Amino acid sequence: MRMMLLTAGTRGDVEPFVALARHAASRGHEVRLALPDDADALDGVDTVALGLDARRVLSPAGRTPWAIAHHLRSEVRPAMRRMLAAAVRETVAFDPDVVVHHPLILSAPMVADSLGVPRVLAEFAPVATPSDRFPAAGGPTATRDLGARNRFTYAVPRTAARLFDADVARAAAELPSGRRPAGRLPSRATLMAVSPALLPRPDDWPEQVHQTGAWYEEAPSTSSDPVVGDFVGAGPFVVASFGSMSTGDASARSGTIVAAARSHGLRVLLVTGWGGLALPAGCHDPDVLAVRSVPFDAVLSRAVLAVHHGGAGTAHAVARAGVPAVVVPVTADQPFWAAQLHRQGVAAAPIPFRRLSAGTLVPAMGDALSRRERAAEVGRVMRREHGVHRAVDVLESL
The missing domain is CATH 3.40.50 (Rossmann fold)
Structure with missing residues (x-):
């Protein structure tokens, strides 16, 4: 075909x-x-x-x-x-x-x-x-x-x-x-590349809607950066990513995340992406590492917590890794996924983007860390979904 x-x-x-x-x-x-x-x-x-x-x-x-x-x-x-x-x-x-x-x-x-x-x-x-x-x-x-x-x-x-x-x-x-x-x-068909573990299929979707689970490459990714490898292996850490969301002061936002993580005794891996995060000025301590990009599945499995914007791809990657989250939605479908992750018990209640501060993030991180068992359970379910297999099955059936 x-x-x-x-x-x-x-x-x-x-x-x-x-x-x-x-x-x-x-x-x-x-x-x-x-x-x-x-x-x-x-x-x-x-x-x-x-x-x-x-x-x-x-x-x-x-x-x-x-x-x-x-x-x-x-x-x-x-x-x-x-x-x-x-x-x-x-x-x-x-x-x-x-x-x-x-x-x-x-x-x-x-x-x-x-x-x-x-x-x-x-x-x-x-x-x-x-x-x-x-x-x-x-x-x-x-x-x-x-x-x-x-x-x-x-x-x-x-x-x-x-x-x-x-x-x-x-x-x-x-x-x-x-x-x-x-x-x-x-x-002829709709491929809904969404995990049922995060969004259970509603009973009013028509038969031609096939909820396949998320699409991802099943061969595990690895990071070729030895600095990232050393950081990931040095103890508990938080992964923070805002993807393509470059709104506002990226350095201040990152400083808030670092301060909140330190209050829980955690280090921070800042994935800066398109500029949603940036290494705070003067913050060159060994408990913080900033990288522009990194394969998520190479680092998430070792993280204890994620702070992210709630995009569909990031939401599914974090949940599939079995990592609890704090979601700070910015726009588009992010508020939807932030609310859905909270309903499924794998994330703290969402923090509105304009209310992000140490005062809101510190307790949210504590709440998320208490959800580790539920996040691990959901991650195990999601890793069995094989969404691209199901999607190609549907296409072949046409």
């Missing part, structure tokens, strides 16, 4: 698709993976770039309404236009038997319909598959159960997607016919 995989976003949106691509290829399928950018950075995976610089798109110069509006016009809209057209162009060139796409690839349904092949939606949080049991992740009410009104919250992401209808229509120029198909066929 020729599989076209299309994804967009940050590391948490890319790495699961990489795992899916590698596993599908290992089972004899021809796979091409379209990534936001830096498409030649992956060994052993046939990749193409969609021309989307996620870091620029997610980093407005200011937070005022005028600055955000300017950023949408000057960065977001042109980037989406390029990406949607490139997704069509690259899919047509590959001539696949099936199209598997991230919700942000809004032109994927159109190109799949035009080629007459099934398409499969991949979700890392429930944003496009409605349920009465919980609200849409990423919406303004993502942490509140609205009962019978939960289903209405899924209109928010649909409305946001319609803002780019003109760009999807423009991307039709890349189709063999040069025009958009008259109708739109429903997706």
